[in-house]
Amino acid sequence: MAKWAGCVLVLICSAAGIARAEATADEGRAAIANLDWDTAIKYYQPLAANAKVGTPEWTQATFCLAVAQQQVQPASGDTIGTAEQLYRSIIDQSNDQRYVARSLVNLGRIAELRDYTGDKIDLATARKFYAQVAEKYANDPIGSEAKLREAAAFVMEYDAPDFKLARQGPPLLEKWLAEHPNDPLAAPMWQTAGDAYFMPLEDWKNALRCYEQVNRIGWVDPANSAPWFWRCARIAEKLGENKTAVKYYTKIINEAPNSGKGYASVLALKRLGAPVPNNPLLADPATQPAAAPATQEARP
C-alpha cells in the first residue's frame, strides 16, 4: 500500500514539475516576444540547468537562454561569452539540426557585430561560420540566409583600393542563385549584389543588371523601395539606357508617388520625351485621388 502511495506521490510531483516547467517556458517565450531579454534569462536559466542534456527541452531552453544572453542590454564581454558557450554546447550536444544550424549562424553574428564598446569585428571568422552553414544546409532556408550573410561579410571589408575581398561578395551570390534560382531569398540576394556593385565597386552596369533581377522577382519592401527605383533610373539614364530609365521613373509615379521623387520623375519623363502616366496624387491637390496606389509584393 505504502509503495503505491509513494508511486502516486512521485507521479503527482512529476506532473506538477512538468506543469511548472511548461508555465516557465511560456513566460520565457512571452518575454522573448516582448524583447524582454532580462526576464527571458530569468525563466530559461533554471529550465536549461534542470533539463537533461541533449533532450529537446534542454536544447530549447539552452538556445533561448543563449539568445537572451546575446541580446540583453547592456551587452558585455560576459554576456556575449556566455552566449557563445551556450551555442557551442548546443552544436556539440544537441541532435536537433535546426538549433545547431541557427547556433552556428549566431556564432557568426557574434563575430560580425560590435556588441559592446571595445568589441572587435571579426569578419573572417563570421564568414567561416556562415560558409559552414551554407554548405551543410544548402537546401534549407537557413542555408540561403547564411550565404547572404557570407557575401555581405565580404563586401563589408571595403578593402580599397583594389577591393580583393569586397569583390568576392557579389559573385558568391550570383553563383548561389544560379544553383538555387527559386531561392526564397533571391530578391534580397540580387539587391545586395546590386548594392555592392554600385558601392564600393562602382560597376554600374552590373549593379543595374542585378537590380533588374530584383524587379523581375519583386522588391522585398515595395513601399520603401523608391530610393532603389530612383537609383535604377539614374544609373540607366547615365548609361544611356533610356528605355530602362523610363521604366523606373514610371514605376515611381505609379507605385511610389508619395516618395518625394514623384514630381521629379514626371519632369524626368518629360525630359526624356516619354509619356507621363496620370497619377491623381500628383495632380492638383484640390482634386482628390480616386484610386489606391498599386503595390507589388515579393515572391514567393
Added chain:
Amino acid sequence: MSEPTPRDARDESTGRFNGNVVGIVFLIVAFSVSLVISVKNTMSVERPTKPVLRIAHWQLEAGYRDAMQAVIDDYKKLHPEIDVVQMPVTEILYKQWINTQLISGTAPDICEMGQSDLLSKDQGTVRYFLPLSGEISKPNPYNKGTDLENTPWKETLLDGMRGGFREGLQDYYGVSTTLVSQRLFYNKQLLKTAVDFYNSTNPKTKAVHGAPDTFGQWMTQCQALKAYAAAKNPAVLPLVSCYGVWGIQAKFEPAYTAELANDYDFDLDGTTTDLEAYIAYRRGWIDLQTPQIKAVYETTRTVGDQMQQGFSGMDRQTAQFRFVNGQAGFLWTGSWDAKGTDVQAKAKGFDIGIFPVPSPGPGEPNSQYVVGSAGETITGAGSYGISKSSTQIDQALDFLRFLSSRAENEKFNMIAEWPPLTIGAKPSELMKPFTPDLRGLNSRLSLSFGSRVTQTAQAQLLNYYQGDDTYASFAKSFRQAINDPDRGGDWAWWDLFDKRASDERNTERILAQAQTLELLDPGSGDVKRYRRALLQEVSKNNGQDYLYLFKKYRGFDMPMH
C-alpha cells in the same frame, strides 16, 4: 388666511423663507443626485452592462472631440452590443497618465501613439502594443461598396500607413487618421485695409490684394502692413508665429538648391543627405557663399524682418492672440490651428485666407537661383494603436477600421476640420488649402550636419534672422563649428556611424526574436517581415560603409570618439 406649511418653508413669525431649511433641502438633493451619478459611473466602469471600448487621445483642439464622438455614435448604431468611450487627456498629462496605465496593465484599448517613450520608441511599443501587419493587408470591410472595397486596408490611406510603421520593428503599430501641413494664414480685412492705405501713398511697387503668388508680392504686402502700422496702428505686425522661421526656411531650401543637391546625391537614392552635403563642403565644392545656399538664408532673413524683435520667444497663445485680435496680418502655423483660428477670427468679425509659402518670382531678388517650388509628401498623423492589455482586441481593430473607412474618415475630419487621410475622403472647405501638394521639388542641400554643429550654427543663424548679427558673422561661427575636430562635421560623421551600428544591433534583436519564436513554434513567423528586416540589416553594412567613405573623402581613418 391659510395655514403655514413646510412646503413653502416660510417662517411663521416673519412670513419669509427659512434659509436654513432651504439650504438643508438643497444639500440633501445635491448629495443624493451626486451619489446616484457617482454610483452609476462607478458601476458602469466596474460592472458595465456591456463591453466598453476605451479610446485615449490628447487632442483637445476645437472640434476634435466632437468629431470622435460623431464616429463613436455612428459605430454604436451599427454595434449596439458594445459601448465606446473616448478619454481625452491634456497633452501636459498624457505621458505620465498613459505610462501608468500601460505599466499597470490597465491601458485603454486604443491609444493615440506618441508623447511617451512607451508609445514612440521601439522597446515600449513592442512590449505594450499590437503589431498590425497581419490585419492591414486585408481589405477594410467598412469600405464595401466603394472602389476601395478590395484594396488592402493599408493602401486605402494616402500614406500607405507609413505614419504607423516602425522602421526598427519592421511592423505597423498604428493607424493614422489625418495628416498635417503648415501654411500662412492672413487676415483678409486687415490686409485689404493696409494694402489700400499703402497703395494710396503711391509707392514704387504697389501691393496686391489677397493671397500673393510670389515672395516679392508677399514682402510688399508686409511692407504695406508696416506702413499701415506706422501711420494708424503701431500694434500691428506683418507676421507672427510660435514656430519661428525654420519651417519657412525649409520651403526655400528645395526651391533654391534642388538642382545643385542632385549633383551631390552620391548614392543616387534621390536624397542629398546632410552627410553628402558635408562631403561636398569638405571637398570645397560648396560653402556658405554658394549663391543658391546664400539665397536660402537671405530670403529667410527677409521673413525674419517681418516679425517682432526677438520673435523666437513668441509662444502659441500669444501668436494666436495677436492674429485673431487684428494685430498681425499673417500667421505661420499648421492645419491643427485652422479651426480654432477661423472660429475666433469670425467672432472678431474678419475672415482668414490661407496660402503656401511663395518662392521669388521673375525679377525679384535671388529669383535667378529659383529652380521650382518645394514639394510636400503625405505622412499620416493622429495615429492610434491597440494596447496588448486590451481584452477586446477584435473590437478595437474593428473600430479602427471603421474610423479609417472613407465615409467615417471624411466625417471625422470634416467635423474636426483636419485634412482627411483616407483615399477619396473629401476635405472641408477650410482644409482644402492644406492638402499636401506633391507637385514640387524635394531635394535640398543643408549644411547643418550633426547635432553639435546645428546647435551652434542655429543660435548664430537666429541672431542673423532676428537682425542681431551679420551674415559674415554667422558664416564665421558656422565655419568654426563645422571644422571643430571634436564637435564638428567629422564628429557628426562618427556619430552617424555609431548610430547606424547601434540601429543595426537593434535590428539584430528583432531578427533574433523572430528566429527564436519560429524555432519554438515552426510556421508561426511572418516571412515577409523577416525578409524585410534581414535585407534592411544587410544593406546597412554594420556602418562599415561610413568608415570607408570617411577615408575616401577625408583621406584618413575616422577618429573614434
